[in-house]
Amino acid sequence: AQSVAQPEDQVNVAEGNPLTVKCTYSVSGNPYLFWYVQYPNRGLQFLLKYITGDNLVKGSYGFEAEFNKSQTSFHLKKPSALVSDSALYFCAVRGYNNDMRFGAGTRLTVKP
Amino acid sequence: NAGVTQTPKFQVLKTGQSMTLQCAQDMNHEYMSWYRQDPGMGLRLIHYSVGAGITDQGEVPNGYNVSRSTTEDFPLRLLSAAPSQTSVYFCASSYSGGGTIQETQYFGPGTRLLVL
Numbered sequence: 001a002q003s004v005a006q007p008e009d010q011v012n013v014a015e016g017n018p019l020t021v022k023c024t025y026s027v028s029g030n031p032y033l034f035w036y037v038q039y040p041n042r043g044l045q046f047l048l049k050y051i052t053g054d055n056l057v058k059g060s061y062g063f064e065a066e067f068n069k070s071q072t073s074f075h076l077k078k079p080s081a082l083v084s085d086s087a088l089y090f091c092a093v094r095g096y097n098n099d100m101r102f103g104a105g106t107r108l109t110v111k112p
Numbered sequence: 113n114a115g116v117t118q119t120p121k122f123q124v125l126k127t128g129q130s131m132t133l134q135c136a137q138d139m140n141h142e143y144m145s146w147y148r149q150d151p152g153m154g155l156r157l158i159h160y161s162v163g164a165g166i167t168d169q170g171e172v173p174n175g176y177n178v179s180r181s182t183t184e185d186f187p188l189r190l191l192s193a194a195p196s197q198t199s200v201y202f203c204a205s206s207y208s209g210g211g212t213i214q215e216t217q218y219f220g221p222g223t224r225l226l227v228l
Contacts, residue, residue: 001171009152043116043202043219044155075156090154099170100145100217102155 002027002095006103013081013110021076021106023091032094034075035065037087050074081110116220118203124226125193133188133223137204143206144186148199161186172184193227200224
């Protein structure tokens, strides 16, 4: 079955600095990769997805992600972090059978 | 559109009690799913449905039942609650026309369940 790994439980960055949240995946066949964000006491919100095409995917709120097939990675990035970006971020992969698997999540804290 | 709605928002059960978590969507989505979220484990798929009358098991289906009699509703039933089922439950939906799997999922606000 497909799976994703988020190697960092916590990422801390200063406001204005670039941020990266890491994700690696394992799947048979073509990967369908997603990033979601969760704010306290809320459901998940979609940020961006990779289906096919350009390896750099642009999404909501200035986030982007780079798909790297050779490294089986799909890292989330933003050039300049905001305090309001502080949240829990989930990487997910969807397999051919519609089965969606999420990573354990990475808590991003952006300090003023 | 209300999107994906879930009821109740919070529930306390005693071990052995049964209950149904409700999920409804008004976007005419074919695909619906249930997840549980536990600290340090992310979201784990319980059951999913690709259309009315069709359901399948996800990663952690034991102790849960589902049915899909209409496109709009996808209830999750706990027949005999156990403390291990204490969690936050999220329902989600997406388009799945033609069997495509790349569609974005939309999540409900969640149901927090405590089993004593």
